[in-house]
Amino acid sequence: MPKIQVNDIQMYYEIHGEGTPLVLIEGLGYATWMWYKQIDELAKHFQVIVFDNRGVGETDKPDCEYTIEMFADDLAELLSKLGIEKAHILGVSMGGFIAQEFALKYPHMVDKLILCSTSFGGPNSIPIPMETLQIMLKGGGVYTSLDEIKEAIATALDKDNLNEEVLNKIMEEKMKDPQPKYAYQRQLMAGAGFNAENRVEKIKSETLILAGKGDRVVPPENAVLLKEKIPCSKMIIIEKAGHVFFMEQPEETNKAIIDFLK
Numbered sequence: 001m002p003k004i005q006v007n008d009i010q011m012y013y014e015i016h017g018e019g020t021p022l023v024l025i026e027g028l029g030y031a032t033w034m035w036y037k038q039i040d041e042l043a044k045h046f047q048v049i050v051f052d053n054r055g056v057g058e059t060d061k062p063d064c065e066y067t068i069e070m071f072a073d074d075l076a077e078l079l080s081k082l083g084i085e086k087a088h089i090l091g092v093s094m095g096g097f098i099a100q101e102f103a104l105k106y107p108h109m110v111d112k113l114i115l116c117s118t119s120f121g122g123p124n125s126i127p128i129p130m131e132t133l134q135i136m137l138k139g140g141g142v143y144t145s146l147d148e149i150k151e152a153i154a155t156a157l158d159k160d161n162l163n164e165e166v167l168n169k170i171m172e173e174k175m176k177d178p179q180p181k182y183a184y185q186r187q188l189m190a191g192a193g194f195n196a197e198n199r200v201e202k203i204k205s206e207t208l209i210l211a212g213k214g215d216r217v218v219p220p221e222n223a224v225l226l227k228e229k230i231p232c233s234k235m236i237i238i239e240k241a242g243h244v245f246f247m248e249q250p251e252e253t254n255k256a257i258i259d260f261l262k
Helices: 068-081 094-105 130-136 146-154 164-176 181-192 221-229 250-261
Strands: 003-006 009-016 021-025 047-051 087-092 110-116 207-212 233-238
Touching: 003 068, 009 068, 021 068, 021 094, 047 068, 068 094, 068 181, 087 094, 094 110, 094 181, 110 250, 130 146, 146 164, 207 221, 207 250, 221 233, 233 250
Parallel strands: 021 047, 021 087, 087 110, 110 207, 207 233
Antiparallel strands: 003 009, 009 047
16 A cells, blocks of 8 residues: 655545556545546556555645645645646546635646536535535544445435446445544545635636536535636536436547546
8 A cells, every 4th residue: 555755744646547647536535546547547647646545545634724825835846746746637626626725825746727517616616505514514533324424425326317336336436445433534624625716717727617506515506607707718517417427428529528637
């Protein structure tokens, strides 16, 4: 299990394939297993770098305040340690916050940018629906019942086209290695404090914005708002998919990523 000292933590990471570096940044409560439908395909074209954010998976989980800027600094340090000067950056959900912050703070390290299932944060983004938020606030730690974990995870998928295989995969991974409740809350609060509304227009990188039409966590209207603000951007809405559209519709997602980056 490769780990590397990054700022104040030991960070777990993996490298797959070769070519232009492509970094994948996961969202709240998810670890590197999240990319199980992306890595093999993307690694045919790129050097794919995946890692566990602080607070999750195999990476250290200090019990102190986390911020999105801190996550972005962790990524900058990781790439620097790996000798990577510039990479394509893809972030999902909270990982999309990290990707935006990284592109703003370290523009010289970003080639192309892909933002998935995310928003610019703050009061003028379209908020997480209350029903979803109530479920999210209970997240982290060991789930008391299968029904509870199933309800929590199902919100990440398209309700009208529920993909049982993806649902079971996420449940299995989260039950195998539960994220400590305090670490989940630290990540959650970092996301809650993010607001780049007045800064995203400074993003210089060519940007692709992807969203699932049935996203019940970050409403897809946020993709439209991002596209209006980021100068050199285009948007694709993935049908029959929710917040984890890249798992639900992997072929379409992988093709969109490869076409954009190539």
